Amino acid sequence: MSLIVKNLKINIGEKEVIKNASFEIKSGQITILEGPNGSGKSTLAWTLGGFPDYKVESGSVRINQQDLLKLKPNQIALSGLFLSFQNPVALPNITVAEFLRNAYRQLSGKLSSLEEFADSLEKWLHYLKLPISFLDRAMNEDFSGGEKKKLEVLQLLLFNPRYAILDEIDSGLDKESLASIAAVIKMLARNEKTGFLLITHYQKFIDLIKPQIFLTIKNGIIKNSNEPKN
Amino acid sequence: MNLKTSNIYTAPKGFSPQLIDTISKFKNEPAWVNDFRKRSLEVFFKKPLPSFGPDLSKINFDDLSYYVKPSPGEVKKWQDVDPNIGRIFEGLGIPKFEQEYLSGLKTQLESDIIYGSIQKELLDKGVIFCSMEEAVKKHSDLVKKYLGTVVPIADNKFSALNSAFFSGGSFVYVPNNIVVDKPLQTYFRINTVNTGQFERTLIIAEPGSKVHYIEGCTAPNFSSANLHAAVVEIVAHENSQVRYTTIQNWSRNVYNLVTKRAQVRRNASLTWTDANIGSGITMKYPASYLLEEGATASLLSLAIADKGQQIDSGGKMLHLAPNTHSNILSKSVSLNGGRASFRGLVNIDQQASKSSSKINCQALLIDNLSQTDTYPKLVNASFNSSLEHEAYVSRLSAEQMFYLMSRGLSEPEASSMLVLGFLEPILKDIPLEYSVELNRLMELVMADYYEK
Numbered sequence: 303m304s305l306i307v308k309n310l311k312i313n314i315g316e317k318e319v320i321k322n323a324s325f326e327i328k329s330g331q332i333t334i335l336e337g338p339n340g341s342g343k344s345t346l347a348w349t350l351g352g353f354p355d356y357k358v359e360s361g362s363v364r365i366n367q368q369d370l371l372k373l374k375p376n377q378i379a380l381s382g383l384f385l386s387f388q389n390p391v392a393l394p395n396i397t398v399a400e401f402l403r404n405a406y407r408q409l410s411g412k413l414s415s416l417e418e419f420a421d422s423l424e425k426w427l428h429y430l431k432l433p434i435s436f437l438d439r440a441m442n443e444d445f446s447g448g449e450k451k452k453l454e455v456l457q458l459l460l461f462n463p464r465y466a467i468l469d470e471i472d473s474g475l476d477k478e479s480l481a482s483i484a485a486v487i488k489m490l491a492r493n494e495k496t497g498f499l500l501i502t503h504y505q506k507f508i509d510l511i512k513p514q515i516f517l518t519i520k521n522g523i524i525k526n527s528n529e530p531k532n
Numbered sequence: 533m534n535l536k537t538s539n540i541y542t543a544p545k546g547f548s549p550q551l552i553d554t555i556s557k558f559k560n561e562p563a564w565v566n567d568f569r570k571r572s573l574e575v576f577f578k579k580p581l582p583s584f585g586p587d588l589s590k591i592n593f594d595d596l597s598y599y600v601k602p603s604p605g606e607v608k609k610w611q612d613v614d615p616n617i618g619r620i621f622e623g624l625g626i627p628k629f630e631q632e633y634l635s636g637l638k639t640q641l642e643s644d645i646i647y648g649s650i651q652k653e654l655l656d657k658g659v660i661f662c663s664m665e666e667a668v669k670k671h672s673d674l675v676k677k678y679l680g681t682v683v684p685i686a687d688n689k690f691s692a693l694n695s696a697f698f699s700g701g702s703f704v705y706v707p708n709n710i711v712v713d714k715p716l717q718t719y720f721r722i723n724t725v726n727t728g729q730f731e732r733t734l735i736i737a738e739p740g741s742k743v744h745y746i747e748g749c750t751a752p753n754f755s756s757a758n759l760h761a762a763v764v765e766i767v768a769h770e771n772s773q774v775r776y777t778t779i780q781n782w783s784r785n786v787y788n789l790v791t792k793r794a795q796v797r798r799n800a801s802l803t804w805t806d807a808n809i810g811s812g813i814t815m816k817y818p819a820s821y822l823l824e825e826g827a828t829a830s831l832l833s834l835a836i837a838d839k840g841q842q843i844d845s846g847g848k849m850l851h852l853a854p855n856t857h858s859n860i861l862s863k864s865v866s867l868n869g870g871r872a873s874f875r876g877l878v879n880i881d882q883q884a885s886k887s888s889s890k891i892n893c894q895a896l897l898i899d900n901l902s903q904t905d906t907y908p909k910l911v912n913a914s915f916n917s918s919l920e921h922e923a924y925v926s927r928l929s930a931e932q933m934f935y936l937m938s939r940g941l942s943e944p945e946a947s948s949m950l951v952l953g954f955l956e957p958i959l960k961d962i963p964l965e966y967s968v969e970l971n972r973l974m975e976l977v978m979a980d981y982y983e984k
Contacts, residue, residue, distance in 0.1 A: 351938050355930060375937035376946075385938050391931045395956035396949060401939075404949065408940030457939070 303329040303366075305383065305465045305497060310361035312342070312349050319345045321522035323361070327465050330495040332487065332511055336503050337519035343501045344388055346519075347469045351385035352378045365465070379409060382464030386454040386471055388501075393441035398453065401441050402460065409461045419460070426459045429482065447474020455483050458490070465497045466490075472507040484510035543599040547573070552696065555599050559699075564676055565668050572685045572695030579689035584907075585844045585875070586813045591787060596759055598697045598730075654712070659743075660705035661716050664732050667703030674705060678734055682765035682821075683793045690761040691791040698732035701762065702745075706772075709740040715777070715963060717746045731762040737772035737800075746963065748779035748807075758785045760811075764818075766794035768802050768827075775803040776818075779966055781810035781973075784840060792818040799826035805961055807834040808843050809973065817875055819848035822856035822884070832958045833862040837870030837902070838977060846875035846907075851884035851917070860891040863955055866902035867981055873905040874923075882913040893923040896954050898947070898981065926954075948978040 305327040312320040319342040327333055337343050349356045350363055352375035363370040370378050379385075393401065406419050427434060430452045442450055451471055458466055468487070472480060484507060490496040502508060516527045543551055552573060556566040581588050654661050660671060667675050685695045706712060737743055760782065768774045774794065782788055788811035794802045804818040820829030835843040849858035864872035878889045889912075895904035904925055912919040928947055936946035951974055952959065959967045 348934070351934070353930075353934050374943070375934055376940050376942050379938050379940040387935065391929070391935050393932055393935070393950070393953060395953040401936075401949075404941060404945070405936075405939035408945075461939075 303464075303495075303497075305370075306362075306364045307350070308362045308364075310346075310349070310363065311359040312345060313357045313359055314345065314355075318359075318522060319356075320349070320524075323519075323524040325517055325524055325526065327467075327497040327499045328515075329464070329497045330491050331515060332491050332498040332500060332513040333515040333517060334508060334511070334513045335499055335501045335517045335519060335524070338503075341519045342522055343519055344469055346524075347385060347388075347467050347499075347501060350378075350383065350467060351375055376408070379463075384458060384461055384463035384466040386458060386466065386468040388469040388473075390442045390450050390454060392443040392445075394443055396441045397438055398441055399437035402437075402457070405457070406460060409463075422460060423456075426456055429459075429486075430456055431479070431482075432456070448476065448479055451475055451483070452479065455486060459486065462490075462494055463496065465499075467499045467501070469501045470504075471500065472502050472504045480507060481510060487511060543597050545597050546594040547598070551598060555697065555699070558599075559665055559668075561665070561668050562672050564672075568680065568685075569696050569698075572692050575686045576689060576692035576696055579686065579692055581689055582815065585815050585873070586842045588787065588789075588813070591759060599699060653714075657710050657712070658707045659710060659712055660703060662703055664698065664701045664703050664734070667734070671703065671705070674736070675703060675734065678736060678765065678767060679732075680765075682767060682795050683763050683791050687791060687793075690789045691763050694730045694732060694761045694763040694791070697730045698763070699730055701731035701733040701764075702735075702747075703733070704735040704743065704745060706735075706737045706741040706743045708738045710738075711742040712744070715744040715746045715775075729760055731760075733762070733764045735764075735766045735774065735776070737766070737768050737774045739770040739772060741769075742773040744775040744777065746777040746779075746966075748777075748781065758787060760786055760788045760790070762790045762792075764790070764792040766792075766802065768794055768796045768800040770798045770800060770824075772797075772800045774800070775805070777805040777807075777962065777966075779807045779809070779962070779970070780814070780816075783810060784812050786811045788814040788816065790814075790816040792816065793821065794819070794829070795821050795823055796827040796829055798824035800824075801827070802829040803961075804829070804831045804833075804847065805958070806831065806845065806847070807958070807962065807970070808845055809836045809970075810841075811843070812841060814841075814843045814845060816845050817847050817877070819850065819877075820858065821850045821852065822858065822887075823852050825853045825855050827853065828857045830859040831861070832961055833860065833864075833874070834955060834958045835862075835864040835872045835874075836974075836977070837864065837866045837872040839868035839870060841870045842873070843871070844873045844875060846873075846877075848877040849879070849889055851878075851880040851887045851889065851914075853883065854885045854887065856884055856887045858889045860889075860893070861957060862891075862893045863896070863958055864894075864904060865896045865898065865951055865954070866904050867898035867977070869899075869901040869903075871903040871905075873907065875907045875909075877909045878911070878919060880912040880914050880917045880919055884914050885916050887914060887917040889917075889919045891921045891923075893921075894954070895923075895925045896951065897925060897927050898951075943982045944975065944979040947981070948975040951978065 308324050310323040335343055358371055365381055368381060432452055451474055487498060491498055518525050518527050552569045683691050685692050735745060766774055796802045802820050806818055808814050831847040833845055835845050837843045847860055860876060862874045866872045874893050876891055880887050893906050906923045908921055910919055910921055928950055932950055933946050952971055
């Protein structure tokens with residue numbers, strides 16, 4: 303099982319940002335995407351998540367036989383792809399608890415399991431060293447960089463998607479948090495067979511992850527580089 | 533059902549010299565009320581339409597009926613109700629009997645038992661809460677002392693019209709140091725006789741007392757009369773605390789032209805919460821006259837302007853004494869070509885030293901068809917007082933929508949969550965049962981928006 307990207311070409315306005323991207327995100331495997339700032343990594347991630355303002359010129363993105371490019375962001379999420387944002391946007395006056403409850407209801411499709419939800423929520427908050435009072439805060443408002451990233455990881459754990467694209471999930475974290483987030487990713491890949499695409503250029507994080515596949519992006523073209531750099 | 537049409541009296545359209553006498557006779561009211569009405573009608577004829585705001589030239593005063601005697605047995609057919617409104621009722625999950633009432637199918641509800649028990653509690657405390665009809669008869673001296681003293685007959689054309697033909701509305705009197713814990717609510721929830729075309733409400737809070745009055749309901753309230761000109765007068769005496777909450781959701785055929793004003797005395801506080809969701813055109817600017825030292829007032833104003841709606845609302849704060857403080861927070865949402873305008877007047881008088889006023893005005897535009905305007909009129913004549921004004925317009929952010937949708941929420945779900953987040957600072961001050969309904973209403977509005 304994999305998420306297959308084929309000959310993808312993406313424009314923002316008139317500008318060609320991604321000229322050619324072909325790769326796979328395989329179930330249970332961790333793929334790294336590296337590249338300099340401004341090379342189009344986040345554009346690629348947002349496009350795969352269905353951001354309507356980015357224009358796909360050609361190519362396809364499929365899970366099984368389903369073409370994700372025809373779907374709205376919520377439908378993409380429902381077909382099993384989770385996108386973690388590099389800079390998650392603040393949602394004023396919307397509490398973390400309210401947001402998570404709504405998102406969980408959509409993504410789990412289970413209305414009756416609020417108790418189960420509360421249990422796993424408590425467990426993962428504890429694991430990420432977030433206090434219960436975190437749930438009463440407004441989404442990403444006045445969050446530290448680390449708190450923003452932990453909230454993304456918390457969602458990853460709660461929603462348990464089939465595929466996850468994590469855009470610089472490693473930034474703004476202290477050493478200990480970085481290690482526990484790396485452990486979460488490896489655990490999900492191993493136990494839940496989640497397929498990961500990690501966008502990063504942080505060697506320490508890559509060392510913790512010990513990924514299987516490397517992709518690099520340069521001048522809008524994505525290449526497979528099996529040689530991990532050291 | 534036993535229909536007795538003879539119980540219903542609808543005045544012929546337009547004005548006639550005998551009309552006021554007819555009304556007074558039907559209501560069996562004291563002579564001074566009849567006189568008050570007649571003086572008001574003369575003022576009405578002399579007054580021009582407002583020189584600002586929405587176009588009111590389409591109101592044909594000769595084509596309106598100025599008095600309808602409600603009949604509890606009056607029944608119309610369900611099919612006569614706007615199908616759009618019926619559908620919204622279903623969506624809101626409003627009980628059938630309330631739906632019928634709100635649609636104008638029934639003019640009264642059988643909630644007298646609840647009403648009765650609350651009345652007893654109030655009676656024990658010496659609180660008066662009754663219809664204006666009853667008040668002018670039973671508490672004539674009190675009403676006479678205050679009626680028209682807060683909103684003068686000649687304040688504007690529609691206050692004069694209301695003063696001439698007022699019918700319905702409430703009278704509230706809270707004695708010294710009495711705290712009314714439960715909000716006093718009108719319309720279908722408790723009081724059954726208060727809807728009307730020209731409602732008149734008078735609230736007197738004696739020194740040290742506390743009261744919260746709520747009018748309205750969140751479900752669309754169908755009205756066959758297309759002009760509503762209500763007047764609300766509040767006197768908040770020394771050290772009293774008065775809250776007045778309105779949730780207005782008239783059907784779209786209605787011109788809602790309302791004058792609301794409060795006198796706020798020494799160290800008293802007044803809070804207006806004014807939510808306007810319905811009507812075709814609304815003009816309403818609740819005013820607080822801070823007359824004595826230490827008086828404070830705040831206004832929370834919420835407007836939702838959908839297709840074909842013009843909500844022209846805001847408020848006035850008049851600082852006429854030292855150490856008076858006021859605060860206005862206005863939030864509006866415009867969509868489908870609706871127009872929400874904020875009109876704010878703050879005047880800090882020369883003798884209002886060490887006073888302050890803050891105005892914060894926020895508008896959310898859902899699409900490019902819709903419109904929002906701000907008309908602030910701010911004067912600070914006191915050298916050691918402060919007056920701050922902030923205003924901004926925002927749009928539904930594509931990034932916020934994307935974030936929510938990437939977590940499985942559909943467009944209507946994501947947008948109503950954002951809109952409700954935007955409105956939250958006002959919604960949190962609205963009693964829970966109403967804010968829950970407002971939440972559901974907003975979800976329906978956004979679902980409709982994305983359906984077209």
